[in-house]
Amino acid sequence: MTSKSRRSLLLGLIAGLAVVGRSYSADAVVVVGAGTLGSWTTRFDLANPDSLPTSGAAESRTSRISDCVPESVSLGHRDHSRKWLDRRHGQ
């Protein structure tokens, strides 16, 4: 393999990793149909998949989000420009 082809391969690998990294970090959990309507309110219970005891809960009508959601987690609504309208944690 020539130095030119090695460089091309290396650049390709870097570009590939950048693409993979970008899509992976953009992942999230989506819940459709949540919110508050009349006497109905939504509660979220969260658990860290890898370790206990990091867990928490949030409810749409209370202030418990900032108290209970793990600090590594963001929960909220995204607007059309993809910016978080309000991210409680993990800015």
Add this chain to the structure above:
Amino acid sequence: MASDIPGTALESVNSIFISANDPVALPVVRSRVLNTASPPEGIELPAVRLSTLISLDAAILNFPSALRNADAHTNLAVAAISDCCGQEPVAVRVELFGADGSLMGSGTFTNAVPGGAPQNIFLGDIAGQLGVQAVEDGVIRVTKLSGNGGLWGETSTVYPSGSVSVSVGRNP
């Protein structure tokens, strides 16, 4: 009292995104819509990875088991989700088919909010809204007419006992 779910207005149904600093460790999520006037009545909402919805890129959703009678009804919540922009403005056609496949009713709906971020299209008693008096084992088909993003959502059928069954419109 204002909603404390960030970015959502009082009296709104929305798509909520939950992310983590460490994207490898997205939290496991249980989401329940609770009736504070009649506990423990509640609706379990499915939580799905954004990457899964993006890969599905659904333009049509089909929901089984639509029901309407004197005691029970089916609700529908739908949103368009995109990787680039979160929740998208969208227009959809909703059709209700009977168990024999016959079209019983249809309508067009949008989630556009003038001057605001789009919300979910939430249609309580969808059969009633389509002018259908009674249906059993019906199918609700939602077709995207305009807008970006893949469709996602669920139906919830509320029974007189207070129990609720939830269906998604495509296998994630």
